[in-house]
Amino acid sequence: MRRSGLSSHLMCRKAVQNFAYLSGCFFCFLLGSFLSLSTMDPSVCDLQLCTKRLQHMSVDDTSLWQGYWDKNRVGQRKSVFLVILIISAPKNFELRNTIRQTWLKEEGRDCLHYFAVGIDGLSEDMNVTIQSEQRRFSDMLFLPNLKDSYSTLSQKLLSSAVHIHENVRYRFLLKCDDDSYVQLDRLVYELRSIPYKLRVYWGFFDGRATPFKEGPWKEDKWVLCDRYLPYALGGGYILSHDLVEFIASNSKWFQLYNSEDVSLSVWLAPLQLHRIHDTRFDTEYRSRGCHNDYIVTHKQTIQSMRDKFNHIQLDGTMCKNSFKSRSSYIYNWDVPPSKCCIRNDSSIP
Structure with a gap:
């Protein structure tokens, strides 16, 4: 009996030791996970170390981690009047910095800007560079599942729209490129005159363009008709918040075409909205x-962006010398799109 009791005592003691050992391991695991996450905070993390860790994280972990760097963290929706989405490329730091030092200086508290870049497949050096830029300015929108190229522009627009819809409350979105100059004060002034519930798709429209058959703009998937649907040219256009909400909410259903502005026109084609053609949007493939x-x-x-900004500071006007290199047009919505856009009036800016 004593031997049996001793055996039972030893078994109980061993079970307690195993439980204590497993509990200790679990605690160490939790502590290690916490320390690992805490060291990913960009404010305390060495950039090279952060880059290496980023390369070994899952997509879900990456999205979570980038919340540290987003100007608006998920769950903290900031309310502004205008969101400015600037489509950029990882290497275009000088263009981004020029925009920050020129027309974005007019950005008030009721505006919020993002530079959207795809970061999938970047070199370690480029990762370090743009992460350093984010630490300094906190205005980058990193898209972790997207390789940055012309062929992914439509996906970049779509992913950016989803992010903005989920993280910001706003009335209007301006989408432009990182080689666009915006007179921001004038734009905001014009936007404030638009009735609240008006669905607005506003820019410089074209309805005559035929699909490209070759080159970087080639459209293999275009089968809708022999021309593109009327679209606002991608150098800059305005969308009201309800249109962005529609795009974000239905993002999984949309066909992606090579050109982002062409894709957008197809996504919005069935909606009741106001298409506003405005010759003050100089947004074609060349100025x-x-x-x-x-x-x-x-x-x-x-240089031209800096010249425009400096001249505005000097005498309130953008152009040192006004000039026209090609004619504009007024879009005729009363005729078929193929006849919409005739450059026959030299007085149009």
Whole structure:
């Protein structure tokens, strides 16, 4: 009997020791996980170490981790009047910095901007560079599942729309490129005159364009008709918040075409909305010149953006010398799209 009791005592003691050992291991695991997450905080993490860890994290972990760097963390929806989505590329730091130092200086508290870049497949050096930029400015929108290229522009727009819809309350979104110059004060002034519930798709429209058959703009998937649907050119356009909400809420259903502006026109085609053609949006594939009435001017160099900003500071006008390099047009919504856009009036800016 004593031997049996001793055996039972030893078994109980061993079970207690095993439980204590397992409990200790579990505690160490939790502590290690906590310390690992805490060291991912960019404010205390070495950039090279952060880069290496980023490369070994899952997509879900990456999205979670980037919440530290987002200007608006998930769950903290900031309310603004205008969101400015600037489509950029990882290497375009000088363009982004020029925009920060020029027209974004007009950004008030009721505006919020993001530079959207795809970060999938970046080199370690490029990762370190853009992460350092994010630490400094906190205005980058990193898209972890997207390789940044022209062919992924539509996905970049779609992913950005989803992020903005989920994290910000706003009335309007301006989408532009990182080589666009915006007279932001004039734009905000114009936007404030738009009735609250008006669905607005506002920019410089084209309805005559035929699908490209070759080159980087080639559209293999375009089968809807022999021309693109009328679309606002991608150098800059405005969407009201309800249109962005529609896009974000239905993002999994949309066909993606090569050109982001063409894709957007298809996504919005069935909706009741107001398409506003405005010649003050100089947003074609090349600029029409310099005119002080232009709200958005596309295809600008770093120097031309600085010149425009400096001249506004000097005498309140954007152009040192106004000039026109090509004619504009008024979109005729009363005729078929193929006849919409005739450049026959030299007085149009």
